[in-house]
Amino acid sequence: MTPDQYCQQKAAGSGSSFYYSFLFLEPERRQAITALYAFCREVDDVVDECTDQAIASVKLGWWRSEIAALFDGRPSHPVTQALAVAATRFRLSRKLFTEIIDGMEMDLLQNRYADFRALNLYCYRVAGVVGQAAAEIFGYQDPRTLKYAHDLGLAFQLTNIIRDVGEDGRRGRIYLPLDELQRFGVPPTDILEARYSDNFRRLMEFQVERAEACYGEAMVHLPPADRKAQRAGLVMAAIYRALLGKIKRNGCRVLDRRMSLSPLGKLWLAWRTWRKG
Numbered sequence: 001m002t003p004d005q006y007c008q009q010k011a012a013g014s015g016s017s018f019y020y021s022f023l024f025l026e027p028e029r030r031q032a033i034t035a036l037y038a039f040c041r042e043v044d045d046v047v048d049e050c051t052d053q054a055i056a057s058v059k060l061g062w063w064r065s066e067i068a069a070l071f072d073g074r075p076s077h078p079v080t081q082a083l084a085v086a087a088t089r090f091r092l093s094r095k096l097f098t099e100i101i102d103g104m105e106m107d108l109l110q111n112r113y114a115d116f117r118a119l120n121l122y123c124y125r126v127a128g129v130v131g132q133a134a135a136e137i138f139g140y141q142d143p144r145t146l147k148y149a150h151d152l153g154l155a156f157q158l159t160n161i162i163r164d165v166g167e168d169g170r171r172g173r174i175y176l177p178l179d180e181l182q183r184f185g186v187p188p189t190d191i192l193e194a195r196y197s198d199n200f201r202r203l204m205e206f207q208v209e210r211a212e213a214c215y216g217e218a219m220v221h222l223p224p225a226d227r228k229a230q231r232a233g234l235v236m237a238a239i240y241r242a243l244l245g246k247i248k249r250n251g252c253r254v255l256d257r258r259m260s261l262s263p264l265g266k267l268w269l270a271w272r273t274w275r276k277g
Helices: 003-014 017-022 027-049 053-071 078-090 094-109 116-138 144-163 165-170 178-183 188-192 198-220 231-249 263-276
Strands: none
Touching: 003 017, 003 027, 003 078, 017 027, 017 231, 017 263, 027 053, 027 078, 027 094, 027 116, 053 078, 053 094, 078 116, 094 116, 116 144, 116 231, 144 165, 144 198, 144 231, 165 188, 178 188, 178 198, 198 231, 231 263
C-alpha cells in the first residue's frame, strides 16, 4: 500500500463529511487535503482511542518527532510521507502541524472549559488551523480568505461539539462552556448521565445559534474572487449546516444518539454545492 493509498483509506473509512468535499478536487489538491485529513485523524485517534493518558502523551510526542522528521526530509510514517509532497507543493509550515498536536494534547490536560474564550483556543488549534491549511491547499488570491477559513474551521468544530455532546459525556468530557451550563441551569451531571431536559434543549439551541452565526460570519469574509477555488470548503459547510439543521429540527436530542446525514445525502449536497460554485 502506498502512502497516498493509506491516507485515502483513512479518510474514506472515517465516514466523515470532509471526505465528500475532496471528491471533485483536481488530483494534486485532493492528494494534499487527504493527507492533511489523515494526519488529523491519526492524532485525534490517539486521544480518543488510548485510555491511558501517559501512553497517549507518549504517542503524541512521537508524532511531534515525526513532524520534525518530515521537515528534515526523513518521514517514516505513511501519512508524513504523503504530507512531504503536500507540504512542499502548498508551502504548509511545520508550525501548522505542531499547533494541531497542541490542540489534541489539550484533551489530555483538561476535559472542561470555563467559558467560550477558553474553548475558542481549543477550537482554533484543532480546527481553525486546519481550515487555514485547507485554504492554502485549495488556493486563494485575497488574504481575507484566511479569515474566512479560520471562521469556517471554528464553525465546523462547534458543530462537532454539538453533535458529540453525548458521546463526549460518556468519555467524561464536556466541551460546552461551564458558565453557559450554569446560565441555562444544566448541571454537568445531566450531560455525563445523559439526562435530557427543557433547560438542556435551550442550552443546545443557544449553541446551534452561535454555530450558525459562525457560518454566516465565515461567508461574509470569503472574497468573491476566491469562491471558486474554495468550493471544497463550501461543500463541507453545506453538509455541516445541513447536519446542524437536522439536530435543531430534532430538538437537539444529542445526549443519547449521534445524528448524521446519509452518505447519499452528503454526496447530493456535495455535487449540488460544487456545481453551483
